[in-house]
Amino acid sequence: MTVTSDPGDRGHLAARARLLADPGPARTGRERRAALARLTDDWLTGLYRAAGAPAGTALVAVGGYGRGALSPRSDLDVLLLHDGPLAAEVAERIWYPVWDSGVALDHAVRTPDGARKVAAADLRAGLGLLDARHLAGDARLTADLRTRVLADWRAAAPDRLPELRALGRARAERHGELSFLLEPDLKEARGGLRDLVALDAVAASWLADAPRDGLDAAATTLADVRDALHLTTGRATDRLTLQDQDQVAERLGLPDADALLRQVYRAARTVAYASDVTWRAVDRVLAARTRRGRPFRMTRRAAPAERRPLAEGVVEQDGEAVLARAARPAADPVLPLRAAAAAAQAGLPVGHATVRRLAAETGPLPVPWPDEARDRLVGLLGAGEACLPVWEALDAEGLIGRLLPDWEQVRCRPQRNAVHRWTVDRHLIETAVRAAALTRRTGRPDLLLVAALLHDLGKGRPGDHSETGELIVRELAVRMGFDKPDTDTLALLVRHHLTLVDTATRRDPDDPATADLIAGIVGNRTHLELLHALTEADATATGPAAWSAWRASLVDQLVARTAARLTGSPPAAGGGPGDDAPGADGPTxxxxxxxxxxxxxxxxxxxxxxxxxxxxxxxxxxxxxxxxxxxxxxxxxxxxxxxxxxxxxxxxxxxxxxxxxxxxxxxxxxxxxxxxxxxxxxxxxxxxxxxxxxxxxxxxxxxxxxxxxxxxxxxxxxxxxxxxxxxxxxxxxxxxxxxxxxxxxxxxxxxxxxxxxxxxxxxxxxxxxxxxxxxxxxxxxxxxxxxxxxxxxxxxxxxxxxxxxxx
Structure with a gap:
């Protein structure tokens, strides 16, 4: 069958082109996506009527189109619904003009029961039907389908949600974390647009809902960037490649590609954190249902969860660290760090409501910090991998920025170097995680962990980041309550965190002057041990290309030669025992x-x-x-x-x-x-x-x-x-x-x-x-x-x- 385009189709394409070319504020972002969806609605409604569709049929938008927002190169996901006989020609009269226009179309013709069966068998199709929106024809047919699909989804949620989560994890494995990639996939990577669809699906199940603060703004940011990418490339692509970033940034009115990536990363972190919180809530609900051994009932009143103490003011409940009933954040400025350290050391996340309350009620730490605050920070960092989700939760609510004034300068800052896997801030916490595995190599694990966390803070300011970082860490160490010897040690480690690997790979290791150079910098064995461990932690946290067996052997040899040069030098404060260390003073x-x-x-x-x-x-x-x-x-x-x-x-x-x-x-x-x-x-x-x-x-x-x-x-x-x-x-x-x-x-x-x-x-x-x-x-x-x-x-x-x- 041949269907030719009519002037109405050409009129739609002309109107679409004008809409996408209009640079006015009313024709950008969310407004343009909604306007494009309305324009497309009118076009498809006209095609449906012109096709002579009989009674008992309806044209339904599903998926992204069903949500009423279209990007410039989005597919049109459309379902022709019928509850009686339907001639094939009717559907073809609708589809052919769309194909002829060059607009991508994903279509189907189904009965209501057939649509429900597909949704039950195919999770992706089921997710699309959750967003079903009536376009033309019998509105009751669409409403009935939507009602039944939502009821099916809620009834099957205990089985379907784990499947949905598994799909998300598989996507993350394939596409990585949107928050850290130099060429991210805005849709498929973790923290991207697909995860937003999953969060809406969880909400539709009535089992849990995502924390909504900032989520709408994050969704808008990702969609705006995707729109600009479509218009820049002229293609239906979701990958923000390096060669397109400057043009996309310019189209969005941003100063450069780094500013663009920081916006994307911030939005992605909001989505990823909301996903973590939501899936933990789903896990709790499903676990409770399993414990009861009976079908889930939304109205059933759950028994109070057992609360077990973790630290002063902190308890474990439902697999999370939460505040004790007697906790008073307004009177306890150390409580955020105490809760974070207790959670990480127990291998638990911090409850979302707890982090929000801490952010809202806790006042700033006194300067210098109390000893307990410094101790709890070290305990948090020393938990290794378990530190990461806790740190992300505190960072999501702005608590890290309060603790470390320079943190915001490096937060979500991209590193345009193929060697680096992470943004600057994530690299810092990853370095601390690696350092936690090396704490047995030094008598001052606290200084190692803090130096790992702070060593690249200078990248948030102009100039050589090692030199700038030394100035920052001196100020910050005093703020954190470290004494002068420890402050000097931290400053040395930050200033020279690249020195060992640079010297080992660029100088003659057999030349005595090479070991003398390092010995002159570190001054004692304690500093050498700390710098050695920090060097390895920094390199392994950077990425596979930054550390190898060859580099490690060169650094090890240099450290061994330097240690030999330092033999007989007095130990640094806190660096090791001596005859007069314990009990040198007389009894009181x-x-x-x-x-x-x-x-x-x-x-x-x-x-x-x-x-x-x-x-x-x-x-x-x-x-x-x-x-x-x-x-x-x-x-x-x-x-x-x-x-x-x-x-x-x-x-x-x-x-x-x-x-x-x-x-x-x-x-x-x-x-x-x-x-x-x-x-x-x-x-x-x-x-x-x-x-x-x-x-x-x-x-x-x-x-x-x-x-x-x-x-x-x-x-x-x-x-x-x-x-x-x-x-x-x-x-x-x-x-x-x-x-x-x-x-x-x-x-x-x-x-x-x-x-x-x-x-x-x-x-x-x-x-x-x-x-x-x-x-x-x-x-x-x-x-x-x-x-x-x-x-x-x-x-x-x-x-x-x-x-x-x-x-």
Whole structure:
């Protein structure tokens, strides 16, 4: 059959061309898409009438056209619906003029029952029918189909939504993340237009809805860019290629292609975050339905979800970290970081409502930051991969920008270099994730993680980003409360984060001057260890082309030669133990009093008091001073009692005294903090210590029972513990055992038990918890008070390693 175009078709094409060529504000963006849809509606309605369609038929727009918004090169998705016999010629009289016009057409002719069967069998077709919109003919036929399709969708939602989510994940695997690609697919990549359709489909199921703040604006941005891309290329393409970006930016009135990409990235992140929140809500609803073991009923009242404490003011509920009922964000500026760190360390996301409330109610952190805020930031970064969704949630609500004033300058900033996989801001957090796996290589994991997060902040300002970044990090480190030595270390790491790899690949590694150059820059072994780990984290976070076995070997060789040059140089502050590190100062009056009391009574003497910040205004923990007559198993027992009371040891020192000449007394000076709630009273701690020491309280068994009863959380992957015997130069009178591990309840108890079982004496100890990482040094002697023999020292190290497992 031949159907020729008539003047009406040519009139439509002329009107369409005028609409797309009109640069006026009423003919751009959303307005133009709506106007183009109305123009097309009128055209197709005319074709339907001219075709002589009989009663009992309807012309229906579906898919994107059904939503009433057409991009310049969008397909027309149209369904000819009929409930009785229909001659093929009727449909052809409608389709042929569209084909002749050159406009892409996706069409179908179906009965209502046939359309419903296709929707049930084909998810994509079903999604298109959710947006069915009447164009011409029998409106009741369209309305009935739409009603039945929506009812079918809601009834089948528990089965169809997982299928829809799987499609989205498959698209993300094929097309990547729209937020980070230099040549993104605006429709198919994660965070693109397809995900917006999926969110609408979830909303239509009535099981969940997306957070709507910013979502409409993000959808408009992506659609506007797609329109400009269609008009620039003259093709129905969704890939924003490099050669088209400048023209697309100009058409949208943007200064350059980078500004265009930043707009696209911001919109895509809004969509991706809304998708994450929505799918978690769907998972909760479906999980609840599975637990009940009965068909889902929208009106059924669910039982209150169990809430389990994670940290002060933070609980776990329905697989998310949320605020406790007693939490008061307005009075607790550290709460966002505490909630984020607790969530990441537990391998949980932060609830959307929680993040929104934190953003709305929490005030700014004081400057300098409280110690807890810095500690919680390190704990968040140290969670590795589990940090990413938590960080994205905080970033989506603007909380990261409040913490780090320069963050907005690098947020969504593209890196036009094929080596880089990520935008600047995502590269920074990815570097911190990689650094979290390298924390066992340095005694200052906190500085490594913070330097990883900040090392490229200079890319948000003009000039050499390493030099600019050094200035930024000096200001920021002071704001965050780091002291001057640590601030200098962070500034050095940021200034020279490219120095190792540049020197290793461009200078002669065998020339002594090369190692001398690096030694002059770093100054000590601690800085060298930190710079080495930061270099590897930065390169592996950049992309596969930035790091290879060859580059790694060159850097390793340079570091080894530099370390040899630095042998004998004094350790940096916090860089490692020495003979005078723990307990160099004499005991205080209070410590002497407790030691005398313990020696005379034969039992534990204990005191608790708040430990204040340097300015004397802020409590940063509780100082626990304990004196106990020396006896086997003491360290593990005391640590176990603290773990039973859910006290976290932030720092600790241990040493021997003989205050009255009757025998040694162990003096423990520890700073502890409650995981949540209040620190128990001294009398209660003393009573449990007495019971543990006389054997009436089995600490190990009680801890094991509590762990067995605790709910199993997904947890996070952490680097395995490292237990090593320090070089003989670390101490002249003891063997120094260094332990680096991820902090966990009962960690010090397990170490103490292993040392007690090994039959060695702990003369002194230096325990630090930096974020979520434990960096400990134990000064050990044999029963005769001498250092351990080398073979014996290695046996003890293996025993402690076995007690800690693999992390």
């Amino acid at each position: 009056v209070e410590q002497e009093r407790l030691a005398v009391e313990a020696a005379r009574t034969g039992g534990p003497a204990l005191a608790l008091r708040a430990e204040l910040a340097a300015d004397g205004t802020e409590s940063v923990g509780v100082e626990l001073t304990l004196a106990v007559p020396d006896r086997p198993g003491l360290l593990g027992t005391v640590a176990g009692v603290l773990a039973l009371h859910r006290l976290t040891v932030r720092k600790a020192g241990l040493r021997e005294l003989d205050p009255v000449g009757t025998g040694p007394v162990l003096l423990l000076g520890w700073t502890v903090a409650a995981e949540y709630g209040d620190v128990p009273e001294a009398a209660r701690l003393r009573a449990d210590l007495r019971r543990a020491l006389d054997g009436s309280l089995d600490v190990t068994r009680r801890l094991a029972e509590r762990d067995a009863a605790a709910p199993r959380r997904p947890g996070i992957r952490t680097p395995p513990p490292v237990v090593a015997v320090a070089p003989g130069t670390a101490s002249r009178s003891a063997t120094v055992l260094e332990v680096r591990a991820h902090d966990a309840p009962g960690l010090l108890h397990r170490i103490g038990r292993a040392l007690d079982t090994a039959g060695v004496r702990v003369r002194t100890a230096h325990v630090s918890t930096l974020g979520a990482e434990a960096v400990d040094a134990f000064y050990l002697t044999a029963e005769d008070g001498r250092p351990l023999a080398p073979e014996r020292a290695q046996q003890v190290a293996r025993a402690v390693q076995d007690a800690l497992g693999t992390g």
